[in-house]
Amino acid sequence: xxxxxxxxxxxxxxxxxxxxxLFFGMVLFFDKALLAIxxxxxxxxxxxxxxxxxxxxFFFQKHKIKATSFFLGGVFVVLLGWPIIGVVLEVYGxxxxxxxxxxxxxxFIRRIPVLGSILNLPFISTYADKVGESNTMV
Numbered sequence: 001x002x003x004x005x006x007x008x009x010x011x012x013x014x015x016x017x018x019x020x021x022l023f024f025g026m027v028l029f030f031d032k033a034l035l036a037i038x039x040x041x042x043x044x045x046x047x048x049x050x051x052x053x054x055x056x057x058f059f060f061q062k063h064k065i066k067a068t069s070f071f072l073g074g075v076f077v078v079l080l081g082w083p084i085i086g087v088v089l090e091v092y093g094x095x096x097x098x099x100x101x102x103x104x105x106x107x108f109i110r111r112i113p114v115l116g117s118i119l120n121l122p123f124i125s126t127y128a129d130k131v132g133e134s135n136t137m138v
Contacts, residue, residue, distance in 0.1 A: 018039070
């Protein structure tokens with residue numbers, strides 16, 4: 001079992017609530033208030049989980065500046081009141097930021113009994129193999 005500090009536990013809660021508010025904001029036709037709350041909670045939770053310094057280093061690496069600008073720009077656009085444009089920018093930035101983790105996630109999901117068999121279906125397997133390939137640095 002992984003032992004978490006109190007600030008990491010708080011961060012997990014904030015991140016979970018952030019994801020919930022983001023999902024709920026999208027379900028309710030891009031409600032800008034819920035999306036703004038979700039964005040703030042998600043970023044704050046991430047900072048609590050991995051620490052402020054590591055969060056800053058992760059987002060502001062030289063090769064991730066474009067991805068960070070799209071992600072944080074999308075958060076800012078949502079806070080300004082244009083939720084659809086902001087979410088599109090955030091999703092693009094999110095995929096650019098975390099594309100190095102996708103092969104690890106696909107490999108993990110393939111080892112889960114039910115989900116692994118779904119990823120091995122003929123049509124889905126070709127896309128999962130493309131996502132599972134890693135030729136970029138994290």
